[in-house]
Amino acid sequence: MILPVVALLCGLALLVWSADRFVDGAAATACHAGMPLFLVGMVVVGFGTSAPELVISAIAAMQGNPGLAIGNAFGSNISNLALILGVTALIAPVVVAPKILRFELPVLTVITLLTIVLLSNLSISRLDALLLLLAFAAVMLWWVITGLRHRGSSNTSVTPVDKQVASMSLRSALLWLSFGLVMLIVSSRMLVWGAVEIATTLGISDLVIGLTVVAIGTSLPELASAIAAARKKVPELVLGNIIGSNIFNTLAVVGIAGVIHPLDIGADALYRDCFLMTLLTVALFLPAWRSKYLLSRCFGAVLLVVYSIYIAAISLQALGLF
Numbered sequence: 001m002i003l004p005v006v007a008l009l010c011g012l013a014l015l016v017w018s019a020d021r022f023v024d025g026a027a028a029t030a031c032h033a034g035m036p037l038f039l040v041g042m043v044v045v046g047f048g049t050s051a052p053e054l055v056i057s058a059i060a061a062m063q064g065n066p067g068l069a070i071g072n073a074f075g076s077n078i079s080n081l082a083l084i085l086g087v088t089a090l091i092a093p094v095v096v097a098p099k100i101l102r103f104e105l106p107v108l109t110v111i112t113l114l115t116i117v118l119l120s121n122l123s124i125s126r127l128d129a130l131l132l133l134l135a136f137a138a139v140m141l142w143w144v145i146t147g148l149r150h151r152g153s154s155n156t157s158v159t160p161v162d163k164q165v166a167s168m169s170l171r172s173a174l175l176w177l178s179f180g181l182v183m184l185i186v187s188s189r190m191l192v193w194g195a196v197e198i199a200t201t202l203g204i205s206d207l208v209i210g211l212t213v214v215a216i217g218t219s220l221p222e223l224a225s226a227i228a229a230a231r232k233k234v235p236e237l238v239l240g241n242i243i244g245s246n247i248f249n250t251l252a253v254v255g256i257a258g259v260i261h262p263l264d265i266g267a268d269a270l271y272r273d274c275f276l277m278t279l280l281t282v283a284l285f286l287p288a289w290r291s292k293y294l295l296s297r298c299f300g301a302v303l304l305v306v307y308s309i310y311i312a313a314i315s316l317q318a319l320g321l322f
Helices: 002-032 037-048 051-062 066-091 098-121 126-149 170-202 206-218 220-231 236-260 267-283 285-290 297-318
Strands: none
Touching: 002 051, 002 170, 002 206, 051 066, 051 170, 051 206, 051 236, 066 170, 066 206, 066 220, 066 236, 066 267, 066 297, 098 126, 098 236, 098 267, 126 236, 170 206, 206 220, 206 267, 206 297, 220 236, 267 285, 267 297
């Protein structure tokens, strides 16, 4: 039991560190290749923070642990919407750009509802997974076209690339890119093995492990960047990054895992986790409109209470006490 716990904790720590190195290397390599900075920020850096979810879910699918793959993706989405957004709003009220309400948030809502429809038979087939990946390609194309169209606009919501990263030599960029990718895979395998061993020993489903420990661990990059943005008085960057991460998790992470191996899930993943994920997504519309495009500290506190109740409920259920 001690070895799996050590593997889980070390895997989580190494995963967060290697994901950061991988993103830096990928961003610097893209800059050397002549990729526009706004596109680097939108595609490479934005989706790079979801690399842990992608690698873990892919490995879990290959090893025949669909609950861990689905739990990691959906659990990360719930953590983003409740835990990360709640903490950020408590530090500083989160500004909601009108563009996010008109485009990104409705797109995420439609994607979430599409996923529920596909999961209605409690499985994700390879055809379902391909549909998710096609939808992801369409969203990516739309984002790139929109970014190119507003390339010179001062209202763009794309986070710029760090100057130190942009000035990195090509040799260093390729080194960090390769090393970061290798360590991502190694740390993910450690984490998946530890999580599955703990779940097996305690008699807990891999879905619960994925929804809690693994999901929170893989959301640490988003949490760190959100807190930093709030402290630097730029909380308006937070919601766009969270929505982008959730779109990536729902379409690309679940899609790739489903292509590797069809995913059979339990009813809890649909009626409990997908329901909460949808409710949290839709709930973002109301306070944004009622509070003039501002998510208040009070709303952040409500999100944290909801997340605490959710984690407590699935923990008690896993222990057979609820």
